[in-house]
Amino acid sequence: MFTKAAIKTVINKTPAVAVNKPALSQNGLRQCLRVAGGGSLGFIISQLMGWNYGVFFTVFPMFLLGMVPLLNGNIIRQFLANVSLNALEVSMVVGLLKHMPLVMTLVVLGLFLLRFNLMAKGPFFLFGANGVLTLSILLHFASYPGVDLSDLLASNIMASLLAVFIAMLMHTLFPDVEPRQPPPRGAKPAAQIRHETLMGGITATLSFVVFQVFDLRDSLSAQMATILILFALGYSGARVSAGKRAIGTLLGCNLALAMQLLLYTQSHHFLLVILFYWLGLMLFAREHILEGGGSGIGFGGLTTLGILFGQSLGPQQDLVYSALYRFSSMCVALVGTLLVMACLHCLLNSWQPTRLPKSN
Numbered sequence: 399m400f401t402k403a404a405i406k407t408v409i410n411k412t413p414a415v416a417v418n419k420p421a422l423s424q425n426g427l428r429q430c431l432r433v434a435g436g437g438s439l440g441f442i443i444s445q446l447m448g449w450n451y452g453v454f455f456t457v458f459p460m461f462l463l464g465m466v467p468l469l470n471g472n473i474i475r476q477f478l479a480n481v482s483l484n485a486l487e488v489s490m491v492v493g494l495l496k497h498m499p500l501v502m503t504l505v506v507l508g509l510f511l512l513r514f515n516l517m518a519k520g521p522f523f524l525f526g527a528n529g530v531l532t533l534s535i536l537l538h539f540a541s542y543p544g545v546d547l548s549d550l551l552a553s554n555i556m557a558s559l560l561a562v563f564i565a566m567l568m569h570t571l572f573p574d575v576e577p578r579q580p581p582p583r584g585a586k587p588a589a590q591i592r593h594e595t596l597m598g599g600i601t602a603t604l605s606f607v608v609f610q611v612f613d614l615r616d617s618l619s620a621q622m623a624t625i626l627i628l629f630a631l632g633y634s635g636a637r638v639s640a641g642k643r644a645i646g647t648l649l650g651c652n653l654a655l656a657m658q659l660l661l662y663t664q665s666h667h668f669l670l671v672i673l674f675y676w677l678g679l680m681l682f683a684r685e686h687i688l689e690g691g692g693s694g695i696g697f698g699g700l701t702t703l704g705i706l707f708g709q710s711l712g713p714q715q716d717l718v719y720s721a722l723y724r725f726s727s728m729c730v731a732l733v734g735t736l737l738v739m740a741c742l743h744c745l746l747n748s749w750q751p752t753r754l755p756k757s758n
Contacts, residue, residue, distance in 0.1 A: 424575040426687040429467055432568035433686070434679035436463045437700065438672060439564050440557075441707055445668070450549055453618065454557035456704035459564045460679075461531070464686055464697060466524060467578055469569045474562055476525040481558040484532050485551045492540045492547060499610075506537060507603040514598035518591045518631055527629055530602060534625050535618070538609055593752045594631040597742050601628060604738055605731075619647060619705055619724040620731035626693045626701075627735065632754075633743035639693055640732045644725075646682070646698020651725050653678050653699070654706040671707075678703050 422430065436459035444455035466473055487509060495502035513533070516526035536554060540547050605624040609617065627639040657674045661667075679700060686696025702724070746752040 422684060422687060425467070425578065428572040428574055429463070429687055430680060430683040431572045432565075433460060433463045433683040433700070434676055435572070436460065436561075436564045436568045437679045437704060438676045439567075440560060441675060441704075442672060443560065444557075444708070449553060449556070451553040451557070452708035453705050454553055454708075455560060456708035457701055458557050458561035459568075460697075460700050460704055461528065462561050462565045463568060464683070464700060465527070465691065465693075467574075467691060469565050473524060476522065477528060477558065477562060480525050480529045480532065481555055484529060484536060485555060487533065488536045488540050488551060489547070491537065496541060502541075503603065503607060506606055507599060509533060510602040511595055511599035514602070514628075514631075515591070515595040517598070517629070518586065518594040520586075530598070530628070531622065531625050534602060534606060534621065537606060538621060541610060587755060589751055589753055590755060593746050593754050596746060596752060597633070597739060598628045598631065600742060601735060601738055605735065608734070617724075617727045617731070619702060620727040622701060622705075623647065623698075623728045624731050624735045626697075627732065629693050633736075633739045636739055637736060640736055642689075642694035643698045644729055644732060646695040646700075647702045647728050648725055649695070650678075650682065650699035650702025650706070651722075653681070654703055675703065675707055 437456055440455040440459040441452070444452045449455065462469075462473075462477060491502060491505055491509075495505060510530060510533070513526040513529045516522040517530070532554065536550065539545055540550055602625060605621065609621055623640075623643050627636045627643055630636045630639045657678065661670060661674065682696045682699035682703065684696070686694070686700060689696055705724070747754060
């Protein structure tokens, strides 16, 4: 039998188990407000103006505010320079080479290799990442007959300019409380840079070819997923990113479905739609910041909501089918992309000039 004194002694000597619950810093909270506010503002403006390609207006502010916690002249110049270059590249590639698929594919490969080389080297990562994502979407849509290329490029330019304006506004309204420390930069060996460049460029080009051959123009989520996991710049990182991306997309689809069911016949009340959308963005923005700002669960949920709401899904549309299609097509695309990357990883590591260091 234990006496009360013995029990009390045991309790006093038992170490307390600390449960560390993640909490947002003040800067993290401000960035959440910037991402949710910027994504919502892009959605509001595109809907009120009735512009085409609403996905550009919802996703671009999320990308600029979520992937980059800072905003300065260098970042703005990289973002806008990429927009101008993308418009020129798409106009020339589609306008001059559309009737020559093989030559067009080789040119697209060269463009992707250039972007991934910039990403692998580091200083111009934003320029390369935004270029890969935007260029893949623009080339995919522009290559289909019946698509107004001028309208597509104009919408992309307008959305990019609006994203910069929104980012400046959000940083003014919700500035950081404390100065941020720049991320550490490590020098990469030349073989690793070549490995990451070839891995990303070849995989992105194969993704473009597959979506063209199978006429998957309605699979924007799947196409974006195959590109976003390449931002990890390697097979091992892509495996982790793919799992998080799948979870984020599933949660985003389910949340969008729940919002639509709650709104249902009230979806014509624009203020209610905005409120639900902002709350959803805040939820995923918090997860995105806690993950460290990469392309993980939070960013997957953010872009999923942006795509679903950017396409103005209403109660008359089959949102259940739309959400299930997006999730299933994305899973198939991710599995196929990882298989390609695994093969390329083994192939590139078998050649000395592209072999990764043993630590990777």
